[in-house]
Amino acid sequence: MRIVRDPAELAVTERPVGFVPTMGAFHEGHLELMRASARENARTVVSLFVNPTQFAPHEDLSKYPRNEARDAELAEAAGADVLFAPSVDTIYPRHTTEVRVSGVSERFEGAIRPTHFAGVATVVLKLFNMVRPDRAYFGLKDLQQCAVVKRMVEDLNVPVELRFLETVREQDGLAMSSRNVYLSPDERERAPRLHDVLVQLARSLREDPSVLAEELVPAATAALNRHGFEVQYLALVDPESMEPRSKFHSSFRWIVAARLGNIRLIDNVPA
Ligand code: PAF
Numbered sequence: 001m002r003i004v005r006d007p008a009e010l011a012v013t014e015r016p017v018g019f020v021p022t023m024g025a026f027h028e029g030h031l032e033l034m035r036a037s038a039r040e041n042a043r044t045v046v047s048l049f050v051n052p053t054q055f056a057p058h059e060d061l062s063k064y065p066r067n068e069a070r071d072a073e074l075a076e077a078a079g080a081d082v083l084f085a086p087s088v089d090t091i092y093p094r095h096t097t098e099v100r101v102s103g104v105s106e107r108f109e110g111a112i113r114p115t116h117f118a119g120v121a122t123v124v125l126k127l128f129n130m131v132r133p134d135r136a137y138f139g140l141k142d143l144q145q146c147a148v149v150k151r152m153v154e155d156l157n158v159p160v161e162l163r164f165l166e167t168v169r170e171q172d173g174l175a176m177s178s179r180n181v182y183l184s185p186d187e188r189e190r191a192p193r194l195h196d197v198l199v200q201l202a203r204s205l206r207e208d209p210s211v212l213a214e215e216l217v218p219a220a221t222a223a224l225n226r227h228g229f230e231v232q233y234l235a236l237v238d239p240e241s242m243e244p245r246s247k248f249h250s251s252f253r254w255i256v257a258a259r260l261g262n263i264r265l266i267d268n269v270p271a
Contacts (some may be wrong), residue, residue, distance in 0.1 A: 005085060021047045028176055046082070051129070052067065052120060054117075054119030059113075069130070071083070097122070105147075108235070110256065112232055136163065139164075142266070150164075167268075198269040206271070212235035213254075234258075252271040256268070
């Protein structure tokens with residue numbers, strides 16, 4: 001596997017090229033994306049770039065876990081051919097152009113983190129233009145990010161096929177995340193309740209389609225509060241538009257964001 005810092009050295013001759021954009025701190029979720037790309041493409045490029053523009057000033061940019069040597073070993077073992085690890089100056093020689101995806105990026109995560117998705121959309125488009133992949137791989141754990149990237153690709157006619165892969169979980173159901181390492185032992189024990197509650201909501205709505213999603217939310221929120229979570233949002237959504245929905249549809253998903261101590265967790269499951 002080659003480690004590349006300069007986009008000019010990214011030229012990959014064999015196609016199709018699969019691309020996995022990441023901010024490092026790899027876990028099984030990232031590695032599954034890389035393995036899928038390696039199976040489906042002649043070459044796999046993984047980017048490792050902790051993108052400053054998607055963090056608000058009060059967020060954890062400086063504390064974001066970084067270990068390039070470990071990540072490089074894991075990426076290579078998962079089938080990556082190139083690890084693209086540029087500097088901040090390489091990606092942002094200037095900050096004059098920004099990609100904003102209206103509507104789909106405004107609710108939920110976008111309401112809580114108003115500058116986040118412009119940072120994500122801008123860096124993803126820049127990375128697409130540098131790597132020029134045929135396919136790009138994203139984890140559904142960040143459901144709204146998937147919706148924003150999909151809309152951007154459609155609106156701007158970006159020539160890439162998007163592949164969204166289901167969330168990889170710990171045995172107890174906790175969604176894998178680079179931030180899980182910051183949970184205290186007690187928080188780690190309580191964290192899987194987030195997934196349990198989503199699974200229960202999905203079951204309840206499927207079993208009684210006459211019930212409205214919003215009627216189920218107060219009891220589910222109270223259950224999470226009892227486990228020490230501070231719920232920021234909990235809703236049934238259409239993952240294309242990220243609009244809230246009331247009635248069951250098999251394409252919809254239940255989404256949640258909650259704080260547990262100092263850690264913010266997000267998760268989602270199919271309706
Ligand atoms: O999901 C992430 O790790 C990041 O948001 C991404 C897509 C690599 C953009 O910085």
